[in-house]
Amino acid sequence: MRGIAVIAVLVLGCASMGRPIPWSDVAKLEPGVSTLADAKRILGPPDVVEVEKEQTKYGWTYAHASLGGGRAEAITLAFGLDGRLLGKPPPADAMR
Numbered sequence: 001m002r003g004i005a006v007i008a009v010l011v012l013g014c015a016s017m018g019r020p021i022p023w024s025d026v027a028k029l030e031p032g033v034s035t036l037a038d039a040k041r042i043l044g045p046p047d048v049v050e051v052e053k054e055q056t057k058y059g060w061t062y063a064h065a066s067l068g069g070g071r072a073e074a075i076t077l078a079f080g081l082d083g084r085l086l087g088k089p090p091p092a093d094a095m096r
Contacts, residue, residue, distance in 0.1 A: 014066035019044060021062055021073045026089050029077070034085040039077055048076075055080055 025042045039058065040046070048059035055078045063072040078086045 014064070016062075016064045018047065018060065018062035021060060021075055023091075026075065027091070029085055029089050031085050031087050035083050036079050039079075039085070043075070055086055 022042060029038060029042070036058065043060045046058035047061050048057075050057040050059070057076050057078045059074065059076040061072070061074045064070055075090065077089060080086050
């Protein structure tokens with residue numbers, strides 16, 4: 001997948017993967033209250049799912065590259081066995 005993005009940058013001058021993370025909406029997620037369905041409404045389907053014994057982690061990424069530079073963002077949220085968010089989502093500036 002990364003190889004295709006590199007070729008696209010070289011041929012077209014830019015490429016994107018994923019969708020930008022709406023940090024102001026992510027900040028509204030509340031530990032113990034928000035569910036995976038809430039996170040999916042904000043972020044779309046996750047790119048990565050990691051199942052652990054007491055929780056499942058979901059990850060979302062966005063990358064944009066152009067000849068003038070690029071940017072990448074990522075966030076991982078953990079949900080308990082009850083499907084509710086564990087811990088406060090990180091602030092936007094911590095994940096860029």
